[in-house]
Amino acid sequence: MYDKKTNAYGTCRYREHRITIHKNFFLCCPDLDHVRSVIAHELLHSAPCCYREGHKGKWKIYAKEFTEATKDYIHHYTIQRTGSMNLANYNNITKYGIYCQNCNKWIDVRYKRTSVIKNIDECFCPCCGAKALKVIDVTNKDIRELGL
Ligand SMILES: [Zn+2]
Ligand SMILES: [Zn+2]
Structure with a gap:
């Protein structure tokens, strides 16, 4: 679950049937809800209905629903387009x-x-x-x- 080529938190490789999460993203000790949210972000890309939608269309609709549905829970997902990593943010x-x-x-x-x-x-x-x-x-x- 690690992608050395990019600075993205994660990627979805639809054709290979896998998602990747950047090793440094785990190592920098981020907010666990952020980790869960990034995994959910990539899993959402892996859904057949969201394939080729990018961060628009059905992907955007489900991301918003997921975020809304969990906003009052102790584990709160915020599924959004992620920026690239700035590990200094966690220090x-x-x-x-x-x-x-x-x-x-x-x-x-x-x-x-x-x-x-x-x-x-x-x-x-x-x-x-x-x-x-x-x-x-x-x-x-x-x-x-x-x-x-
Ligand atoms: Zn207790
Ligand atoms: Zn994405």
Whole structure:
């Protein structure tokens, strides 16, 4: 799942029946929702109805539906045309850790003030179901320290 020829996050090789995701995109420790979104982006290109549509037509319709359908969930997909990689974007950027005070563990991290971050008091922990989540600034922490 790695493409050395391009700077794109990923590609879809329709005729070869595979998608590729750039190795550096995984290694730079990005937002997991971003990784999922890029995989979904490429999978969408692999659908027969989206073949040859580029980022228009059915591809665009489904990308928008997917994004809308997940926008209030803890795992939020944003399927859009991706720019090329700028790995520096992932260094020293604000990170919002989501901590469950009932499980006493880190649940996830976000790199933007998504609706989950803004409405954390309304959200349920995906592990224990309790309304006990809080947001903690973890900008200076390596997310691996959080056990994520
Ligand atoms: Zn694309
Ligand atoms: Zn919990």
